[in-house]
Amino acid sequence: MGSTFGSLNVAKSGLQYQQIAIDTANNNISNVNTDGYVRRRAEAAEVGGPGQPVRWSFTDGHGQGVATESVKRLSDLLMDKRVRTEHGNLSFLKVQQASMERVEATINEPSDKGVASMLTAYGKAWQDVVSAPDGEAARASVIAAGQSLAASITTQARGLGTEVEQQQAAVTENVKQVNADAQKLAQLNHNIFVAKANGSDVGDLEDQRDQIALDLSNKAGAVVEAQPDGRYTAYLNGNALVPPAGTGIGPDVANTLVANNLATSGDPDQDPSTTGTLSYSIFAPGQDPLTDTPAIASSFALTSGEIGGESVLLNYTIKDYRAKLNDLATGLASVVNAQHRAGFDKNGTAGVDFFSFDPSKPGGAAAQLTVAIAGHPELVAASSNTDANGNPLPLPSNDATNADLISEVLLGKPTAAVPTDGSIGSTGWTGWTDTATNVHSGTNISDMYQSMVAGLGSTVAGLNTQTTNQTMLTSQVDDEREQTVGVSIDEETINLMAAQRAYQASSRVLTVMNEVLDTLINRMGV
């Protein structure tokens, strides 16, 4: 034993530490369901006696009690980074999956109301004209069937346009959010740095910062890393959004992310082939995105996080499908119009265009397709002006050779009107090629549409599988992180009990000491 009252101090240090341990357990339990909370542990450190006792010192070289070294925040930086990466990848897929599922619902195939059924019905209506070219009924029906077909195509085109607008709005919102997060991250970097220097507890600030880092990864696939000075940096595809302190622009400021060509990328008001490509730039603080050249990075792509997913949709997936749909509408109109113009109407006049669209108008052909001769059944050009032997037929005629030819174009038997290379020359239809195989995917309109739908189905099915896998991987990584940072009530209960018992024991030491001192002071030498 050292000094007379030294032991009291040892007991007191025990009481203090156990109290902190109880508080820590208490705090952990309170935050058991708090998102982003990382469990804390009160780290005890033994207080040793002086290594080299001074002369006449009372110390006997034994321990001097316990000190609370720190309340440690049990996070794992590497694991946190892994979690952010996987969450970024998951958001990237989820955004695409949700969007493409909506597109798929718009397309509504296979059904009795989709474009495929309407194409068949339109072809059948032409065959009915073959059967009754003399009446108004069959002619009116073919116009009605043409209108239904056009409507089913424009409905799809408009649905895709709406989806594009939705994704554009999402990009705008997410870019705002990312910039707000970047500012917060920089601010927290500063606050944590200062607070640490002051020796204050920064656990809650660090929790907040980790949440923001996760949000940045979710939104933009940002790579957030801890620096040796304790600050976090955030990089988008290698470009600094929140740079490390002391480089370039100075400490604790964030740069600004800006989306380029957002308004025109996948713009439903434009032909999909002429739309801009969505890219991103980063401006330094104080720059004006409207006039200045981006100081940090310009026109780079984002390939992870929600914005990455939205960019893929706008730049590729939806854009490609819209382009194909436009080609389909243009092809349909060209093929039918060419054959229709070759025929003669009920009054013996040469046929005019059956379908019309204005490609310069919003959305291109697919969104604009209408029946040009609506309300004029007599203009349906069913007849040919020659008989089977090539001799001229007097017009008007009840001949229906031309109606039969039009139905053949649609009903699946390619004729001369649909060349195998997919082009129909002067009418301007270049057809479309399968981007994967670079081979023209259909021999006629129905085949083309079918491969479009199958392609879309494969895309969605692929996204579904990838999302499921990524969800599993992400939850696995989340679980691993949770094993380190999560609060277990059972564990905390045990810690609580241990601390309680230790506190009781320390109190007991005090009682003992009190009795010892009582004996020493009151009973001795009396």
Next chain:
Amino acid sequence: MISRVTQHMLVGRELSSIGTASTRMAAAQETMTTGRRINRPSDAPADTTVALKARGAIGQNEQYQRNAQDGTAWLSTIDTTLSSTNKLLNRAYVLALQGADSGANGAAAESAIANEVDQIKASILGLSNTQYLGRPVFGGTTTNGSAYVLSDPSDPSSQVVYNGDSGSVNRRVGDGTVVRVDMAGAKVFGDTAGGDSVFDHLQALSDALRASPVDNTKVQTSIAALQKDMNGIGAAQADEGARMKQIDTASGISQDTTLALQKVKSDVEDVDIAEATINMQSMTAAYKAALMAVGKSTQQSLLDFLR
């Protein structure tokens, strides 16, 4: 290897397992209630193409059936008309034979025979204008409403001329099978423009019988001509019969094809009810199990065992 299990982890896992189980149950329910395997292209992208193709082909074959029905009706009309025409020509032939036997008939009798021949001509003219749904079946694709007319409508003995055109009425009754369902007038009634038609022959017979005395040479010529006309109608009937047979065959094929296609469509699109039911049962059981696991595990903690 799980080293620590925390409450948050448990709750997260429970939520996700309930979520997964209920998603699967919902998918099984959708399959059950719609009765379809493919509710959207991503359910089975390759089968979607098959389904779309089958749907298109079924529609096409239905149309072939409709076309075949319409074509059969055209050809039946023609068949009836040809039989009636043949009967009338037969009668004219018999009358010509009677008229040729000039010694046995008086002038009055010859005149009566000639009158009947005139009537036969008028009847055949009527038959030649037989219509199906308002269109003359021997007139090609004309919009005139009649195939043969008298050059002078007020004079029944005037030249009968063709009023139709050279067009043909065709019906598509199968993939690449187009059948002509009308009958060229010239094939049945002969060459009106060249004065070598049924009508010309009957008129010649009538004129010969009315001549006094009866022009026996001309009657004999008419007899030969009528014989030839009847042969022509026989040939037309054979032709019409062959085409009817062709439509029947094509129609049978497209019926069979429709059935086969419907099976294909059903195979790829429709759900196997037994399988779907069992599937839904097991999904429901899995969901219940997930719920039960949550009920059990969240109830317990160390606190239950301390006092």
